Amino acid sequence: MKKNLLLISIILFIGVSMSFYSCKKDSADENVGDANLTGVVINSQTGLGLANATLYFTRNLTATDFNNADYTVTTDGNGNFTLTNAVAGTYICFVVSNGFFQRIITGIVIVSGTNTLDPVTLVDAPEAGNLRIVLTWGLAPSDLDSHLTGPDGSGGRFHMYYSYKNPNQNVSLDVDDTSSEGPETTTISGHYDGMYRFSVHNYSNKYETTAGNAIKTSPAKVELYDSNGLVQTFNPPTFTGSGDTWRVFEITYSGNSYSVSAKNVYVMATSTGDMTIFKSTNEKVGQLNIENF
Known part of the structure; x- marks a missing residue:
């Protein structure tokens, strides 16, 4: 009788052990698939890959949060990453790096085989009191340009853009991208009281009255950050009328405080070259009419 009980106990133990092993094996296999994903993470302040x-x-x-993530990968020295043997499905991705704001990407669909994630820009946190503006877009148009105008402290208005990246000590075009997707990064490190205006010009299709539509369909996106993180995201409105420039927002400073007003309209930012129409003290503005920036 004792031998029979011992035999039954051994059989039950083996059965439970095999069942437990099978459950563990199945759980592990849940994260092994046939999908691969590649991509690159970009530094907002250099336009280069972030290691x-x-x-x-x-x-x-x-x-x-990312505490129970299914997969974790790290970028190489050029900012590139590869996720291998992933299970096909829809994912959320948390992208983090010391000194940069975390970016959360939702709705990433990974299918069996090879997949490519659009470039991911991580934004370097600006110093307290500073603002940072980041423009990104798609493969086309190849060249969208950031334009910032504002009071120059002498009764006129400065004009920051690709030909005049540092019109004064308070603003800078940190990154100018001409080969699709961005980022283009602008930093406001000081200010005078008054209105600052940020606009996006479709340089690839300049002078075309329907060029604004390509800004919308690209699609372009503008993000405004302070030292605490993302303040506001701006997406271009549906294109109507004519224009090659998206007037995005205006910032009005009063002392140490500021307010943001979304504009979201399209305007034409070209001229016949008559310099009398320019209100900027920068004489290098060429054919870009500052009244439209």
Whole structure:
């Protein structure tokens, strides 16, 4: 009788052990698939790849952090990464790097085989009191340009753009991209009281009255940051009328405080070259009419 009980116990133990092993094996296999994903993480302040950034991927579409991510990958010295043997599905990705604001990307669909993620820009946190503006877009048009105008402290208005990246000590075009996708990064490190206006000009299709439509369909996106993180995101409105420039927003400074007003209209930013129409003290503005920036 004792031998029979011992035999039954051994059989039950083996069965439970095999069942437990099978569950563990199935759980592990849940994260092994036939999908691969490649991409690049970009430094907002250089326009180059960001090394040692970490990307956490999760299929939990309600996740608010990356603590239980299904996969983790790190960028190489050029900012590139490769995720291999992933399970096909829809993911959230948390992208983090020391000194940069975390970016969360939702709705990433990964299918069996090879996949490519659009370039991811991580924004370097500006110093307290500073603002940072980041423009990104798609493969076409190849060249969208950032334009910032504002009071120059002498009764006129400065004009910051690709030919005049540092019109004064308070503003700078940190990155000017001419080969698609961006980023283009502008930093406001000081200010005078008054209105500052940020616009996006379609340089690739300049002088075309319907060039604004390509800004919309690219699609372009503008993000405004302060030292605490993202302040506001701007997306171009549906194109109507005519224009080659998206007037995005205006910032009005009063002392140490500021307010942001979305404009979201299209205007033509060309002229016949008559310099009397320019209000900027910068005489290098060429054919870009500052009244439209």
